Amino acid sequence: MKRFITVIVVALLAACNSPPDRATTLTVFAAASLTDAFNEIGAQYEAAHSGVKVAFNFAGSQQLRQQLEQGAQADVFASANHQELDAAITAGLIVSGTSQVFARNRLTVIVPKDNRAGIETLADLAKPRLKIVLASLNVPIGRYALIALDKLNQKFGATFSATVLSNVVSSEDNVKQVVAKVQLGEADAGIVYTSDVTPAAAEKVTALDIPDEFNVIATYPIASLSSAPQSDLAADFVKFVLSSSGQSILKKWGFITQ
Amino acid sequence: MRRLAATLVGGVLLLYLIVPLLVILGRAIETGLLDQFTHPTVTQAVQLSLLTTPISTLITIGLGTPLAFSLARRKVRGRSIIETLLDLPIVLPPAVAGLALLMTFGRRGLFGPLLEQLGLSLPFTTIAVVMAQTFVAAPFYIRSAQTGFANVPHQLEESASDLGANSWQVFRRVTLPLAGPSLVSGVILTWARALGEFGATILFAGNFAGRTQTMPLAIYQALESDLGSAVAIAALLIFISFVFLLALRAVTHGRVSHPML
Numbered sequence: 001m002k003r004f005i006t007v008i009v010v011a012l013l014a015a016c017n018s019p020p021d022r023a024t025t026l027t028v029f030a031a032a033s034l035t036d037a038f039n040e041i042g043a044q045y046e047a048a049h050s051g052v053k054v055a056f057n058f059a060g061s062q063q064l065r066q067q068l069e070q071g072a073q074a075d076v077f078a079s080a081n082h083q084e085l086d087a088a089i090t091a092g093l094i095v096s097g098t099s100q101v102f103a104r105n106r107l108t109v110i111v112p113k114d115n116r117a118g119i120e121t122l123a124d125l126a127k128p129r130l131k132i133v134l135a136s137l138n139v140p141i142g143r144y145a146l147i148a149l150d151k152l153n154q155k156f157g158a159t160f161s162a163t164v165l166s167n168v169v170s171s172e173d174n175v176k177q178v179v180a181k182v183q184l185g186e187a188d189a190g191i192v193y194t195s196d197v198t199p200a201a202a203e204k205v206t207a208l209d210i211p212d213e214f215n216v217i218a219t220y221p222i223a224s225l226s227s228a229p230q231s232d233l234a235a236d237f238v239k240f241v242l243s244s245s246g247q248s249i250l251k252k253w254g255f256i257t258q
Numbered sequence: 259m260r261r262l263a264a265t266l267v268g269g270v271l272l273l274y275l276i277v278p279l280l281v282i283l284g285r286a287i288e289t290g291l292l293d294q295f296t297h298p299t300v301t302q303a304v305q306l307s308l309l310t311t312p313i314s315t316l317i318t319i320g321l322g323t324p325l326a327f328s329l330a331r332r333k334v335r336g337r338s339i340i341e342t343l344l345d346l347p348i349v350l351p352p353a354v355a356g357l358a359l360l361m362t363f364g365r366r367g368l369f370g371p372l373l374e375q376l377g378l379s380l381p382f383t384t385i386a387v388v389m390a391q392t393f394v395a396a397p398f399y400i401r402s403a404q405t406g407f408a409n410v411p412h413q414l415e416e417s418a419s420d421l422g423a424n425s426w427q428v429f430r431r432v433t434l435p436l437a438g439p440s441l442v443s444g445v446i447l448t449w450a451r452a453l454g455e456f457g458a459t460i461l462f463a464g465n466f467a468g469r470t471q472t473m474p475l476a477i478y479q480a481l482e483s484d485l486g487s488a489v490a491i492a493a494l495l496i497f498i499s500f501v502f503l504l505a506l507r508a509v510t511h512g513r514v515s516h517p518m519l
Contacts, residue, residue: 062482131382136465138483169382170464173478181464185366186381 023053026233027073029064030056031080031140031220032174033105033193037253038078041246045237052233060139060174061085068093068225075234078102078222078241080175081140085221092226099223102241104256105193106215107141107148109208110182110201117188122208123156125189126163133178133187136171141178144216145191151214179205193218195254217256279496286493294490302468303476303491308498310384310472311452314391318399318448323441326403341404348397352457355394359462363389386463387470391452398451399444406440407433442510446503453499 026045030038035058042054057064057074061084068074069091077094079085088094111119117130125132135142149161169187172178178190183204197207222241224234240246247257286294294300334340347355362368363380373380380386410433418428434441456474463470465479473495480488 060482066482066485131379133464136479138479168466170466170470171479172465173460173482184360184364186360186364 023051024230024233025053025055026075026230026237027055027057028076028078028237029068029072029074030058030076030078031061031064032058032176033080033141033195034058034078034220035176036198037195037250037255040249040253041241044245044249045240048240049236054237058176060135062138062140063173065091073227073229074225075228075230076222076224076237078220079140080105080218080220081143082219082221083143084140085223088223088225094223095226099221100238100242101219102222102238102246103220103250105195105218105220105254106256107144107191107210107218108194108197109189109191109210110179110197110205111189111208112182112185112187113204113206114185115206116185119189119208122152122210123160125167126156126160127167130167130188131169131186132164132167133170133172133181133190134168135175135178136173139172139174140218141175141191141193142171144218148191148210148214148216151216152210155214193254197254220255282489282496283493286489289486289489291490291493294487295494297487297490299467299471299476299480299487300491300494303471303473304494304498306384306387306468306471307453307473307495310387310391311449314388314395314452315399315445315449317388317392318396319441319445322396322400322444323403326400327407329400330404330407341401344397344400346397347394350394352394352455352459353461356390356458356461359386359390359393359458364462381462382464382466382470384463384469387459387472390458390462391455394455394458395448395451398447399441402440402444402447403437406437406444409440410436439510442506446506449502450499453495 028038028042035056038056038058042056045054046052057067057072059067061079061081064077065079065084065087068077068088077085077088079088085094085099089096089099109119109122109125111117117124117127119125119127119130134145137143137146146161146165149164153160170181172181175192175196178187178192179196179201181187182190182192183201189208194207197205222238224231224238228234241250251257328334329337329341360367360381363373363386364370365374365379365381380389414436415428415432418432419425423431454474455472456478459470459472460475460478465471465475467476471479473491477488477491477495480491
């Protein structure tokens with residue numbers, strides 16, 4: 001019995017005294033729509049800064065903000081709208097005035113490639129018995145979509161938005177799930193960001209443009225967190241995102257850049 | 259000394275399992291639980307969960323009992339493969355189950371065209387919720403029932419039929435009561451798993467209040483917008499589960515055998 005305890009204690013001590021990690025980890029919470037762009041930005045940043053590992057948490061901005069409020073540790077927060085970042089500021093997680101807009105985005109309607117529901121124009125979204133999938137209202141894209149639909153009332157009549165909404169069969173948790181359901185052909189249409197029509201996605205979906213006058217410009221702010229474990233690195237990463245290298249990557253992935 | 263150590267160690271785990279539940283209940287009461295209950299999101303989610311989970315459980319019992327009985331008694335060729343396949347939904351991540359259901363019963367799934375001809379479209383419907391729940395929860399009942407049936411001594415059944423009982427009477431009067439505790443355990447686990455089902459539901463059935471947004475889905479969505487609502491639904495879920503389990507124990511007079519045997 002004594003020997004057993006000794007072994008356990010020695011093992012625990014050994015575990016506690018393991019050499020510190022060589023790599024420093026920078027934790028970035030980013031909106032789901034930023035997945036492809038930020039993965040590439042992260043890879044470039046790692047290549048330029050040896051010993052640094054960028055770890056991403058991609059999810060709906062509302063979920064990220066909620067996690068931060070509940071105490072999740074992160075260095076940088078990149079949101080798909082001002083609302084969630086402002087909420088983080090209100091919660092004392094980010095210093096007011098330190099956030100910067102690093103990209104913009106527009107909305108688009110996507111339909112499965114074979115378009116069995118025959119949605120050729122935006123007006124077709126009001127056709128009866130369609131299965132439309134949107135993000136839920138607490139997700140930035142969900143809210144933006146509602147604004148765009150309301151704007152389209154100017155063109156298609158006051159009841160257009162309500163009719164389209166009555167075709168909604170599911171409210172997803174982030175924009176990528178909307179893309180997935182349309183790609184799978186389970187949804188007849190979805191409203192996502194233009195940046196979500198990536199080369200990979202374009203193989204399975206077709207995009208229907210929403211004219212500028214009815215579209216919504218989504219603004220993406222980024223900021224380091226007040227309690228960032230790697231605050232210097234965080235600030236440097238934000239600078240990188242705003243630099244010409246970061247901006248060209250964002251542009252490549254379909255975002256509107258400065 | 260040893261007994262004290264055992265009690266302390268066991269007590270730690272007991273507290274670990276119980277305290278978080280009490281914290282939720284406490285927090286819910288603190289933040290005005292009762293007001294939340296009139297919120298349509300909450301009432302719809304509760305109604306949907308209380309509608310779908312009994313249906314899923316009944317389907318499981320209805321179809322699972324004969325299956326469990328056959329597996330326990332008949333010499334089925336490839337039985338171990340069948341049993342392993344039946345155990346899969348238990349260990350699979352629910353999202354995988356959801357994807358599998360989508361690829362089988364979805365519009366572009368294996369049976370998609372056939373269902374379309376019959377005028378049926380399953381994803382995004384309440385039926386899909388029941389299907390998702392049944393898929394992930396049924397294996398619990400089947401395994402438990404199978405063990406229960408297998409453990410009924412053959413001599414007792416043989417004696418009964420020697421005394422003139424036909425096979426249905428043997429089943430009803432001898433087999434069923436003896437396998438009872440295992441069946442009840444199975445029902446508890448199945449219903450509980452169905453009630454907590456999230457991943458397969460959100461993928462296959464989607465998330466729509468009143469139609470497919472069960473309590474777990476409602477909690478998940480509420481977490482991101484209205485923490486008070488989430489806590490209220492979570493507390494309700496804990497309470498309903500507790501009451502159900504208590505009632506079931508009372509009905510079976512505590513004769514519930516260990517589930518995962």
